[in-house]
Amino acid sequence: MRKKTALAAALVAAAGLTLSACSDGGEYAKSPVADVSAQQGAKAATVLDQPFAKPNLVLTDTTGKKYDLRERTKGKPTLIYFGYTHCPDVCPLTMSNIAVAKKKLPKADQDKLQVVFVTTDPERDTPAELAKWLPSAGDPSFTGLTGEFAAIQAGARQIGIGIDPPKKEKDGTVVSMHGAQVVAFSPKTDAGYVLYGEDTTPDDYAKDLPKLIRGEKP
Secondary structure, three states: OHHHHHHHHHHHHOOOOOOEEEEOOOOOOOOOOOOOHHHHOOOOOEEEEEEEEOOOOEEEOOOOOEEEHHHHOOOOOEEEEEEOOOOOOHHHHHHHHHHHHHOOOOHHHHHHOEEEEEEOOOOOOOHHHHHHHHHHHOOOOOEEEEOOHHHHHHHHHOOOOOEOOOEEOOOOOEEEEEOOOEEEEOOOOOEEEEEEOOOOOHHHHHHHHHHHHHOOOO
């Protein structure tokens, strides 16, 4: 196990070398930034030897108010994902999978869990757009954040997630290259210690969430 988690940390540290490509046309690569779930066989979670510090991000939430990520999620079990609302496949599926798993939790645990969606396409993903999309793609309790792209990109890099500016293709479609990982942060240490790839299922999340909420290793 030690070798597997050490390898995971090393691969995540190299994030940005491989990105998932999401486009309005529905095309995306099946190779996210640090998809190391295969290193642990059927186990969806990758526990990191060297956890990430929570990104130092101050962005804008769906109400148009300032949202200090570290301050607002301090001491709370938190899942963070970078994606965008016009993504036709990976992003909405990831949010839906987490939402399905969250509903299986006891009400008290549902209230504790924080799920934060940070857009990689802030030009189109305004607070109003995020407010409209998140309840349908995931859950009304999920937090949506937008802001300056440079700040978002820097915050993503702090947890090994690579993202590129959205690019408009000749046919008019917009492609957003971004890492497709969900990073889980402990309520005990506020560190990102567990990584999930885009193939993680609702059952995988449902199995692990009770432990993540307690700050335990899945």
